[in-house]
Amino acid sequence: MLDSYSTVAKDIRVTAKIKKCKFITSVKSVNTVEEAEKFIADISEEFYDARHNVYAFKVGVGDDAIQRSSDDGEPAGSSGPPALQAIEGEGVTNVAVVVTRYFGGIKHGVGGLIRAYGGSVRKAIREAGLINKVRYIKLGISIPYDQMGEVINDLEGHQGEVKNVNYMNNGVEIISVMKPTYINAFKDRIIDATRGQAVFEEKGEEFR
Numbered sequence: 001m002l003d004s005y006s007t008v009a010k011d012i013r014v015t016a017k018i019k020k021c022k023f024i025t026s027v028k029s030v031n032t033v034e035e036a037e038k039f040i041a042d043i044s045e046e047f048y049d050a051r052h053n054v055y056a057f058k059v060g061v062g063d064d065a066i067q068r069s070s071d072d073g074e075p076a077g078s079s080g081p082p083a084l085q086a087i088e089g090e091g092v093t094n095v096a097v098v099v100t101r102y103f104g105g106i107k108h109g110v111g112g113l114i115r116a117y118g119g120s121v122r123k124a125i126r127e128a129g130l131i132n133k134v135r136y137i138k139l140g141i142s143i144p145y146d147q148m149g150e151v152i153n154d155l156e157g158h159q160g161e162v163k164n165v166n167y168m169n170n171g172v173e174i175i176s177v178m179k180p181t182y183i184n185a186f187k188d189r190i191i192d193a194t195r196g197q198a199v200f201e202e203k204g205e206e207f208r
Contacts, residue, residue, distance in 0.1 A: 002061045002135065003179040007094045009129035016123070018116045020104030024050075025124040027097050031207070033059050033066055036096040043098040050100045054117060056083035057096035061135065065093060074101075074117075078110045082118035090125045094133075097121050133207045136177040138163070141190065142199040144171045150193055158182060177206065 011028045026043050030036045036057040044053040056069035067088075069080030079099070087095055099120050108116060143151055151174055152162055160178040178186065190198045 003181050004132055004134045005061045005094065006092050006130045006132050008092060008125060009131040012124055012128040014120070014124040014127055016120060017104075018120075019106045019108055019112065021106065021108070021116070022100075022102040022104065023116060023120045024100040024102075025097060025120045026100070027095065027121075027124045027128050030057065030059060030094055030096045033057075033068075036068075039096045040098055043100065047100040051103050052079070052101045053098055054079040054083060054101070055096065055098045056080055056087060056121070058084070058087050058093045061093055074113060075110050078113040079117040082114045083121045086118045086121035086125070090122060090130075092125060092130065095125070097124065135180060136161075136206050136208065137180050137183060138203040138205060139176050139178065139183065140201040140203050141174045141176065142168075142171060142201070143174070143190075143194055144197060147194050147197070148172050148174065151190055151198075154186070154189060154193070158186060160186065175203070 008029050014025045016023045028039045040055045052072045054072045058067045069084040071080045099117050155176050160176050162176050164175040166173040
């Protein structure tokens with residue numbers, strides 16, 4: 001798991017004329033597939049009279065990332081895939097783009113469309129600027145009462161953060177956050193320290 005990723009610093013819309021066609025590129029930072037799909041639907045509704053609303057998005061990091069694209073009526077592979085490749089090429093994730101094209105009377109050909117869509121997305125991402133976000137995993141650690149101090153000391157000594165402590169009948173649950181790459185080593189230490197009594201539960205993630 002990765003500890004950080006790059007995404008766009010701001011949502012943006014960039015308009016360009018290419019061979020008399022108008023290309024309107026809308027870019028948005030998203031955190032889920034649902035957010036990306038809503039953004040795409042909203043843009044498609046806003047520009048309902050356009051011949052094409054081509055989209056691409058990438059959500060997530062590493063092997064868990066979800067990527068999708070659509071040519072939306074353009075020749076297969078001429079628009080959606082180049083838009084997605086531009087996202088990849090700029091090294092960003094958690095980004096959705098929609099490129100709206102109004103036909104201006106001149107045909108581009110497949111090669112021209114690939115350049116126009118890919119170039120429009122690259123330009124818009126660069127104009128939006130990049131920001132680096134750090135990923136943290138929220139982790140619950142259930143342990144007996146008498147081991148609470150040792151676990152909290154380990155967390156605070158290894159760049160973990162205690163968010164809350166829930167007291168239960170048979171012990172406590174410490175709610176913590178830490179970077180993903182620290183989790184496995186932390187679990188190994190706590191399992192050893194608690195003689196296998198610790199129970200871990202991942203409770204989501206947050207980005208800062």
